[in-house]
Amino acid sequence: MAENQNLQEKIKGVFEEVSKVVVGQDYLVNRLLIGLFTGGHILLEGVPGLAKTKTINTLAQVLDLGFKRLQFTPDLLPADLIGTMIYNQKSGDFEVKKGPIFSQLILADEVNRAPAKVQSALLEAMAEKQVTIGSETYQLDRPFLVMATQNPVEQEGTYPLPEAQVDRFMMKVFVNYLDKNSELEVIRRMTNLDWDYKPKTVLTAEDISQIRTEINKVNISDMLERYIIELVFATRFPADYGLDLEANYVQFGVSPRAGIALYNAAKATAFFDGRDYVLPEDIKPLAKDVFGHRIILNYEADADGVTTDQIIEKILKTVAIAGR
Incomplete structure (x- = not known):
């Protein structure tokens, strides 16, 4: 019981540490942590400028896990995501160059701007926790969590995600505008040239594993x-x-x-x-x-x-x- 209380205090510490950087996004942080501790991917939707990327970046710093940010664009290729085979002139063999998907926390920014082949590669990683490069299949690090942001589909240059991929996301969270007081605090922080807070690490990989075990109970x-x-x-x-x-x-x-x-x-x-x-x-x-x-x-x-x-x-x- 005391161990559970300690873990729960650390979870509260995550909220406190993130709030020192990002204002008014406790609901979003709650949903991201639920995904992290239960192995579910999270899809975020909202217009640009609502701190979706900033929140995920900050959360990654608070957690002691590997983190990669991927900017999805219409010209992105599957190899840019999962990696590819390259020829080594010295050995005369092809070698695997792993892509940024080989991390524990993945921020797929503006995921609905990428073409179908890239979405297919991401789907394999999300569904099977593995990727295929050439004829070989490689397991991804654990925990593995995709936190994707997408712009509303009405915006130019976006593509609706396939139903099969959307279903792989545990939750889809809509990020709304802040209230007046929170937005005022954002303005004050962002216009203060002396403000440059660096979030501290609160949860380790071992803590996350223990929390997952306790939630299962x-x-x-x-x-x-x-x-x-x-x-x-x-x-x-x-x-x-x-x-x-x-x-x-x-x-x-x-x-x-x-x-x-x-x-x-x-x-x-x-x-x-x-x-x-x-x-x-x-x-x-x-x-x-x-x-x-x-x-x-x-x-x-x-x-x-x-x-x-x-x-x-x-x-x-x-x-x-x-x-x-």
């Missing part, structure tokens, strides 16, 4: 396990849950990965809160981030201005927890 009751399943099935068969209007808008519900992601994220949230058991209040706030990018709506929903968030809100209000 968090209890979740059979009642809440079944509640997660009901939420998942309500996205697939809304009419069965009395959601007849929503059934007209949903083309495809969430995949089995959504239930796994919600299950793991709820356990991590409980651990962050100092508990060894999950409450319904741990599950519900995570549903939008876990389900939102996996529910595919039809053209009728687009025409009527219906969003996935609205569908999820209605599901959360309608689906009850058995026994309560």
Whole structure:
């Protein structure tokens, strides 16, 4: 128990250290840490200038892990990401030159600006924790976490990510504008030429491994396990849950990965809160981030201005927890 308290204090220390550099992004840091401690990749979306890249950069400094930042562009090649075979004139043999994907934390910046072949290479790394160079397959370092940022698809030069790749992201987090007080603090910091804080390392790789082990021990009751399943099935068969209007808008519900992601994220949230058991209040706030990018709506929903968030809100209000 004392060891858990020590780890939980260190997690709080991560939030404190990041907040010394980045203002008003505790929600974002929370979701990134959930992904890190449960092995899930995180997709961030928001207009430029909201400190998405800055937050991830700062978090990487606070964690004692290898970190690489990849700027995705339309002319990026798979070899730029995973590496390639090069000819060694001295030995007369081809040798592997590993790419930047061989790190523990990967920031895929503006991931939806890269072409399909690059997305395919990234998908293998995310799904299998391995890459293929030539005829050989290479395992990636553990932990391995992709934290990707994307610009809204309406912006010029962006491409919608394939559904299979989007589904590999544990959560999709929308980064919104700051409130007035937070934005004022940002202006004060960024215009102060003497301000240059260097974040300290708070968590080591050993700490992260221990936290993962303790999160895995968090209890979740059979009642809440079944509640997660009901939420998942309500996205697939809304009419069965009395959601007849929503059934007209949903083309495809969430995949089995959504239930796994919600299950793991709820356990991590409980651990962050100092508990060894999950409450319904741990599950519900995570549903939008876990389900939102996996529910595919039809053209009728687009025409009527219906969003996935609205569908999820209605599901959360309608689906009850058995026994309560």
